[in-house]
Amino acid sequence: MKAYDLSIPLGPMHPAFKEPLRVKLKTEGEVVVGAEVDLGYVHRGIEKIMRRRPWQKAVFLAERVCGICSNSHNLTFIETLEKISDVEIPERAKYLRLLAQELNRLHSHILANLALFLAIEHETLAMMLLNVRERVLDCQELLCGNRVILSYNVVGGVRFDTTPSILKEILAVIDEIEPKLRRYAEMFEHGPLLRMRTEGIGYMSKREAELAPAVGPIARGSGVRFDWRMKHPDYVDILDFKPVWREEGDARARYMVRFDEIFECIKMIRYLCENMPKGEIRRRAEVKSGEAVHTQEAPRGDLTYFVRTDSFGRIEDITIRTPTIPNLGAFVKYMLRNSPTIADAVVIYASIDPCIACLER
């Protein structure tokens, strides 16, 4: 065990943290040499509540695991059930699902970067991003009827249909926010103050990212060229998806990967809106008994659901593995070694985009 001078707690209530979590930093003078993480402030026992309930009721609990990436949880849960019962969904439903998922990812990435800039006290830039995010939430409201908790996917398709006029409105919003986001991305890439706070801070090499194993944009910021969307048949067939990555591996690379993905999302949303096929949106489907594991790329990384159902469509057993679990491990083990001061530890923490509500369920 390493010797250290002082243990400094970050949290559970901290101005830079969106959600409660305690990180005990072990310090030698100003240098951070290690950390411990204390969990258990927002545990709700969602997996336990889901058991013995029909899937129609469990699906609404699944999307309440996380308020930011709610659609990812909904989609992964529904796709797991579809894997169990061999359900094929109509073509239009596939497009609509991808559209809702990419809108969700867009707003989640904007929010993640916003939290980082709020943590390093760049409030003007953070508020600029918040303005853009509000427009994306408007798009979600147009498409699904709600702003945050979408309740959009269902076994056999999607629940609400859309019209060409709504798609046109979404395209107009995308056209409006894209030049703004390009301007902000340029600011964030070249801004001298931002570079001072984030360049070379929290470095993690590609090998360490694979060992940890970090997932999602955090791993792709260290040069790992993997995205679960590459394995998803809809993304491959419809969108011909290619992942984006950066080699630097520091906090700046992580937020710039998110910006790169934002532009990829915008490209995909534009394609989906322009080439939306006509037809039915939902097919009659029955959930059979069985078990399956399914992984999907949530905005923060791999989201895995294990579900076992009985013959009445009730959930016998369920386990959720959220992306923040491995990312927080990578944060403690590898990233904090390159934290020259205690203030930088906060930046690194915000750069992994943690979602504690997801993590503790």
Add this chain to the structure above:
Amino acid sequence: MAFPKLVKIGLRQLIQGPVTNLFPKTPPVPVPREFRGKPRYDREKCIGCGACVKVCPSGAVELIEDPTIENPKKRKKVEFYMGLCIFCYFCMEACPVDAISYGDEWLLSSYDKFDSKLIVRDLPEREQS
């Protein structure tokens, strides 16, 4: 290079008012067509089958007997408790006679979860008269 742009943006910020709406003073922006607000429940259409009670994930719908209706076979109706509702609209999908439809009312704050204004018993226009 950036200085003229900065002056331009600064002057514009001085002239234009606040971006946000001053909520109680100005009327709020209209909600989209399929906005999921307080549901509209048509009591006369309802046949009291109880499908919405069965599917509701949060138990916000209750089956009741209305003693004011003369025919004892048609006395079964439902009530929606908005304090418990999660706005999933599964009840609308389950309803066989389309007695439930999208509503656009969103101002649902109250000190009491079971306040009478948070209980939907009929269409709002019919309830007022």
